[in-house]
């Protein structure tokens with residue numbers, strides 16, 4: 001697959017001739033006409049309406065709770081889940097750059113640039129959570145868990161494999177596989193971790209961390225939308241990519257990803273966390289898998305599961321603060337930024 005040129009005078013200018021991928025753009029960002037309004041809208045939502053700053057969320061209560069309220073199992077799960085989320089967002093920051101090189105509509109490239117920035121905010125959030133809640137030795141340990149914990153190392157490897165395959169061998173087929181991998185990462189891999197945090201939060205535990213996770217979750221859902229729309233656009237514009245073998249691969253990869261996510265969820269919680277059981281994790285992830293498959297036109301793998309067994313999460317994850325509250329609480333941060341002298 002050929003990367004697009006930085007400047008291509010022979011490229012096509014008209015918005016109607018744009019393609020999401022495999023187009024021939026001049027690479028000048030022209031926005032007078034937009035071919036994919038959803039891409040431009042997502043850019044604005046991710047870049048501006050949903051902008052947030054991890055440091056603006058106070059973390060003091062969580063430090064006390066981590067030390068005196070959490071059980072040993074809850075602590076371990078908290079750390080392992082964070083460690084995995086750190087890996088996921090790390091992979092995203094880098095992989096989104098790769099995807100961007102092959103997107104041939106400026107509004108989509110802008111959207112993926114905003115997404116990449118958000119993933120780096122998430123990396124910053126994890127650092128800020130660790131710095132606020134645990135001691136520096138533990139924080140260092142959490143970053144390094146993947147070396148010590150075989151399951152986490154394997155988990156990271158499995159997630160990154162579909163990306164590494166594209167880096168090593170950038171074919172059109174591997175591109176589509178990486179796009180599907182991204183969609184699954186955004187829409188499935190984060191979610192047993194989120195469910196764990198929300199289960200704690202629902203019991204009044206670690207509510208500061210949970211607030212950070214809610215912002216991250218809100219961002220991840222816009223990323224799911226971006227990649228769902230990209231896949232749907234590829235289905236329309238480049239149907240030749242979706243061969244019967246590819247469709248079979250996609251179904252099998254979903255099955256594989258769902259199994260791995262359930263396995264991971266069970267491993268981190270050890271069936272020892274109040275409010276979340278192995279059975280709940282199993283059903284919740286299969287439910288999400290069904291939903292994500294149907295959103296890109298595939299039949300669900302588990303048709304017997306038709307409702308969300310953790311339905312309360314949909315309500316719970318909503319952010320109560322409006323954006324205005326968020327900014328009014330600490331406007332001086334912005335004043336300070338303006339005063340910087342270089």
Ligand code: ZN
Pocket residue numbers: 089092118119122216219220
């Ligand atoms: Zn993220």
Ligand code: ZN
Pocket residue numbers: 092119186219220223
């Ligand atoms: Zn994301």
